[in-house]
Amino acid sequence: MSEPIKLFQYNTLSALMSGLFEGSLTIGELLEQGDLGIGTLDEIDGELIVLDGKAYQARGDKTITEVGTDVKVPYAAVVFHQAEVIFKQRFEASNEELQTRIETYYDGANLFRSIKIHGTFAKMHVRMIPKAKEGARFADVATRQPEYTVDNVTGTIVGIWTPEMFHGVSVAGYHLHFITDDHTFGGHVIDYVISEGIVEVGAVDQLDQRFPVQDRKYLFAKLNLEELKEDIEKSE
Numbered sequence: 001m002s003e004p005i006k007l008f009q010y011n012t013l014s015a016l017m018s019g020l021f022e023g024s025l026t027i028g029e030l031l032e033q034g035d036l037g038i039g040t041l042d043e044i045d046g047e048l049i050v051l052d053g054k055a056y057q058a059r060g061d062k063t064i065t066e067v068g069t070d071v072k073v074p075y076a077a078v079v080f081h082q083a084e085v086i087f088k089q090r091f092e093a094s095n096e097e098l099q100t101r102i103e104t105y106y107d108g109a110n111l112f113r114s115i116k117i118h119g120t121f122a123k124m125h126v127r128m129i130p131k132a133k134e135g136a137r138f139a140d141v142a143t144r145q146p147e148y149t150v151d152n153v154t155g156t157i158v159g160i161w162t163p164e165m166f167h168g169v170s171v172a173g174y175h176l177h178f179i180t181d182d183h184t185f186g187g188h189v190i191d192y193v194i195s196e197g198i199v200e201v202g203a204v205d206q207l208d209q210r211f212p213v214q215d216r217k218y219l220f221a222k223l224n225l226e227e228l229k230e231d232i233e234k235s236e
């Protein structure tokens with residue numbers, strides 16, 4: 001049997017939603033664990049996009065920069081993406097339509113998947129979480145996050161599909177980020193219309209869930225799980 005494909009997840013969405021925004025893992029350490037993925041930066045300063053082994057930060061002011069290896073993240077999920085299914089999307093489709101097609105290639109609904117879609121998008125609608133201080137409620141910050149829609153862009157969607165039973169560890173379903181080929185536009189994907197592109201669905205055999213074990217705030221945080229569930233519904 002070949003090496004298992006491991007999804008590396010740092011911290012949990014629930015912790016992030018509770019206001020634990022302080023970064024505690026470096027980008028350098030993160031990139032040792034995968035070449036494709038998503039996350040956010042210290043103080044939730046924008047969206048983290050990991051593509052082809054490089055990390056990019058999409059901020060609320062619509063700028064994109066490559067992130068240095070010493071920058072820290074509070075939450076991220078990466079994998080060494082290996083496409084199991086590759087297909088060409090040759091006609092225009094909404095995100096719902098494409099996602100329905102993607103899911104026909106899944107073996108059941110209980111495994112994580114990595115997703116990579118390179119193509120031209122007739123419409124791409126993204127948001128970027130704005131920087132906020134530790135302790136603020138993510139759902140409150142999310143109500144004032146900038147959103148942008150652009151037409152006819154070429155770029156890559158990267159991300160993870162999470163089975164329902166892992167909701168809370170991350171968000172169930174798709175968590176996708178986008179970056180254009182020229183690295184001038186990107187963010188957390190809300191919806192899109194693809195014109196055409198190549199869709200890759202990657203297998204995941206293992207979940208490596210890491211915790212910020214030296215972060216006292218995480219260790220002793222009292223999580224209000226009911227409130228968290230509502231917040232995740234609202235903001236993801």
Ligand SMILES: [Zn+2]
Binds near residue numbers: 038039047176189
């Ligand atoms: Zn995101």
